[in-house]
Amino acid sequence: LWMLAAAAHDLRILAENCHRRGGDCEITAAIVADLFDTVEGAEEKQSPALVQLYKTLTALGSFFLVRGDLELARQLRARLAHVPDATLEQVRRELTACENPVFWEVTDRVVNFDFVEPDVRAGLPAFLEPVECWPAPAAALLRS
Incomplete structure (x- = not known):
């Protein structure tokens, strides 16, 4: 359970850093694809880590x-449409409730995966809406 959550968190941070630093789009897409593979494997096994992976x-x-x-x-x-x-x-x-990046009780990473x-926290409600409901221009661009 913890290893899946840690691996997914690491892939998320890699993708964010690659994007933030203007890295090659193909590299970011490959990292996201690896994250999708991780989630797919967990779904096939009905892992108890699924909610954490969806986060x-x-x-x-x-x-x-x-x-x-x-x-x-x-x-x-x-990828979340079936959830x-x-x-x-x-x-x-x-x-939305998690405001502290530090978590020390379980891991020595001192990282709160949530x-x-x-x-980004403020954008969560908009992201979780169906794409058709995203604010313009996002919805128009995504339908094309």
């Missing part, structure tokens, strides 16, 4: 939406 997808999707990378945001939102609304609401609630930066 990772949601946080990364909100990151891309807030930063204007609508294609990657759309891909991440599409029940109640689970997505739980994900939103838990990510922490997202305030601007």
Whole structure:
């Protein structure tokens, strides 16, 4: 459980840093694809880590939406399309409630996997809406 969550978190941070530093789009897309593979494997096994993995997808999707990378945001939102609304609401609630990046009780990483930066946290509700409901111009661009 912890290893899946840690691996997914690491992929999220790699993708964010690659994007933030203007890295090659193909590298960022490959990192996101690795994250999708991780989630797919967990879904096949009905892993108890699924909610944590959905949090990772949601946080990364909100990151891309807030930063204007609508294609990657759309891909991440599409990957969550089958997740029940109640689970997505739980994900939103838990990510929105987490304001402390430090977590020391379980791991020596001193990292709270649920922490997202305030601007990304603010974008969570919009990201979790269906793509058709995203604010313009995002919705128009994503439908094309």
